[in-house]
Amino acid sequence: EPxxxxxxxxxxxxxxQEVILRCVPISNHLYFYWYRQILGQKVEFLVSFYxxxxxxxxEIFDDxxxxxxxxxSNFTLKIRSTKLEDSAMYFCASRxxxxxxxxxxxxxxxxxx
Amino acid sequence: ELKVEQNPLFLxxxxxxxxxxxxxxxxxSDRLYWYRQDPGKSLESLFVLLSNxxxxxxxxxxxxxxxxxxxxxxxITAAVHDLSATYFCAVEPGYALNFGKGTSLxxxx
Numbered sequence: 001e002p003x004x005x006x007x008x009x010x011x012x013x014x015x016x017q018e019v020i021l022r023c024v025p026i027s028n029h030l031y032f033y034w035y036r037q038i039l040g041q042k043v044e045f046l047v048s049f050y051x052x053x054x055x056x057x058x059e060i061f062d063d064x065x066x067x068x069x070x071x072x073s074n075f076t077l078k079i080r081s082t083k084l085e086d087s088a089m090y091f092c093a094s095r096x097x098x099x100x101x102x103x104x105x106x107x108x109x110x111x112x113x
Numbered sequence: 114e115l116k117v118e119q120n121p122l123f124l125x126x127x128x129x130x131x132x133x134x135x136x137x138x139x140x141x142s143d144r145l146y147w148y149r150q151d152p153g154k155s156l157e158s159l160f161v162l163l164s165n166x167x168x169x170x171x172x173x174x175x176x177x178x179x180x181x182x183x184x185x186x187x188x189i190t191a192a193v194h195d196l197s198a199t200y201f202c203a204v205e206p207g208y209a210l211n212f213g214k215g216t217s218l219x220x221x222x
Contacts, residue, residue, distance in 0.1 A: 033209060043156065043201065045209040056208040091155060100144055100163060102210065104156040 002026040004105035006092050012111045013082050021077045021108045023092030031095040032075045033102060034067065036060070036088040043091065049075065082112045115140045117204055119213035126192050126220055134187040134216045136202035145178050145185045146203040146210065156201065160187075192220045 005024045013019050025032050034046040047057040047067055054067065066078045075094075079086055089109050093102040116139040126132050136145070147159040160169045162178035162185060169176050173196065175188045185202055199217045203210040 035210075042214045043203075043210075043212040045211065048208050058209075100161050100205075101146075101158055103158070104148075106155045 004092055004094055004103050006090075006105035006108050008108060009106065010109045010111070012113060015084060015112055016081050019079050019082055019110065021079075021090050021092075021110070023075045023077070023094075023105055024073050025075055025092065025094030026096070026103060027073070028096055029094035029103075030097045031055075031102075032067075032069070033093040033095075034077045035091045035093065035104075037091065037107075038088045046077070046090075079110075082110075084112050086110060087112045115204070115206060115211050117202060117211050117213040119200075119202055119216050122214060122216060124216055124218045126189075126218070128193055128220055128222055129191050131191065132189050134189070134200060134202075134218075136185040136187070136213055138183050138185075138202075138204045138211075140183075140204070140206050141180075142183075142204040142206045143180060144205045145176075146205070147176050147185070147187055148201045148203065148212075150199045150201065150215070152199075159200075189218075192218075194220050194222070196220050 007022045032049040037043045045058050047061045048055045064080045068076050089107045091107045092105040095102040118137045145162040148156040160176040165180040167178045173190045178185045197220045199215045201215045203212045
């Protein structure tokens with residue numbers, strides 16, 4: 001069964017460093033999303049991406065964040081200068097055109113020290 | 114601001130018992146989702162409810178949607194230990210999912 005895959009599963013980085021989280025959405029999906037979940041809290045929307053551009057973003061998605069689809073398969077989230085409060089589980093999701101259901105990846109646990 | 118409120122947030126129940134989790138939301142939405150999350154894992158889609166009065170069942174779980182009351186319920190019948198997890202409801206008024214805080218369910222013998 002097709003699935004959304006994310007790498008790495010766990011990333012530890014020093015405060016101020018740049019990180020790139022990678023996602024491979026399901027191949028025929030056209031809508032891509034990043035969400036994050038701070039430990040013990042609810043899942044929060046970061047950004048949605050369609051047709052090679054950001055369609056919506058939340059207040060959390062400030063200038064430190066960027067997304068890219070560098071090729072036909074990968075979808076990345078970059079955090080330019082990480083802060084302690086960026087520590088969270090980051091989930092990528094994708095959805096097929098015309099479908100109501102988004103499929104989530106296994107997540108990348110980001111720990112900023 | 115859209116609010117999605119679940120209750121209870123924590124639920125401990127015995128195997129074999131029934132219980133209902135409630136999800137209230139503050140804005141018009143015709144789509145309501147239920148997800149399950151096991152510790153340290155991703156979100157698994159359980160139900161997508163697309164219209165007022167929608168009811169869906171899968172095994173011991175049944176979800177319903179009342180868009181007029183802006184309320185969805187997730188009913189658990191004859192709970193078993195394997196149902197222990199965190200359950201999230203989410204609404205999608207526009208472009209993305211807005212999640213509730215989740216209900217952590219523990220089913221004990």
